[in-house]
Amino acid sequence: MIEQYRLLEVGEAIQIGDEFQPMFTESWYRISEQRRAMVMSGSHVPHRRKLPSPTGIEAIVCADIAERQRLGVAKYGTTVKDNPLTLKQWLQHAYEECLDQAVYLRRAIDET
DSSP states (O other), X not given: OOOOEEEOOTTOOOOTTOEEOOOSSSOHHHHHHHHHHXXXXXXXXXXXXXXXXXXXXXXXXXXXXXXXXHHHHHHHSSOTTTOOOOHHHXXXXXXXXXXXXXXXXXXXXXXX
């Protein structure tokens, strides 16, 4: 499972376990000393805090989403974020997915 993080708010105290979140294109190795000095001096530096890992049904849904992304990238060669479709095309895809879902739901209703 991929670990999730959130950026700390300005003024939020840094705690043990928080991780530095680089905000520049330079590698961590080139800027680490500068950032470390800023942390020691009390200057604001972007940090991230690990979010609690999902459990139960939520963990299963997260795993299903990750698997759908893997299959989608394998099939289409891109992620949803990087797909250049127009808003209208995205809405059309969503509409067609809803139609499919309606068919699946109707079949399940008829089987009960």
